[in-house]
Amino acid sequence: MTGxxxxxxxxxxxxxxxxxxxxIDREYASPLDVAALxxxxxxxAGHLSREFRATYGESPYSYLMTRRIERAMTLLRRGDLSVTEICFAVGYGSLGTFTTRFTEVVGVSPGKYRREAPLAGLPGIVTMRATKPVRNREVPPRSRE
Structure with a gap:
């Protein structure tokens, strides 16, 4: 690490x-890239990525994607926006990419996540902590049987 x-x-x-x-926390819905950060x-960009990973345990890009998925989870639980509206509200430019990434990180599609509404009715801080996506625990790919 530097210094x-x-x-x-x-x-x-x-x-x-x-x-x-x-x-990243403030501007997660904006088009951000590591070079601009x-x-x-x-x-x-390389130095930032190395230092950020050494300090926070993940790259700036991974942190940004985690924030976006975390916010999407909150909006899905709230239930007043469509999945497409949420996709764009959290900074994704493609519904397909959003759905794929959400499913990889959370383990279920955004639609299924909404229908199951985990922890509905609990205070926001409890729900946020209990459902925070952790990138190093991504759901393994399902085997095709």
Whole structure:
């Protein structure tokens, strides 16, 4: 990691990484890419990806995709938007890509997730913590029998 021998440099790097993470949290529905995020803090895309992964355990792109799926889960539970509207509201440009990615991460399609409405009626913070997608626990592909 950058600045491992220089505590001041490491703190500066951590502040910049936090600002990138905060930007992703705020602007998850916008078209964001690693190059633009890196440019915003004066890093190269490769350097940002390495530092972000070392600090947060996943790449900036993976973090962005996790935020988008997490927000989609919330909107699906709420139930007042169609799956297509949710797809575009969380920053995907294609319903097919959204459905595929959602199914890979969550384990069921967006429509099925909505119908099953997990934890409906519980406070938002409880639901958010209980249903937070974790990318390293992605659902394995189903075998075709």
């Amino acid at each position: 491992a021998g220089d505590p001041e440099q490491r703190l500066r790097t951590l502040r910049l990484l936090r600002s990138v993470r905060d930007r 890196a440019h915003g803090v004066g890093f190269s």
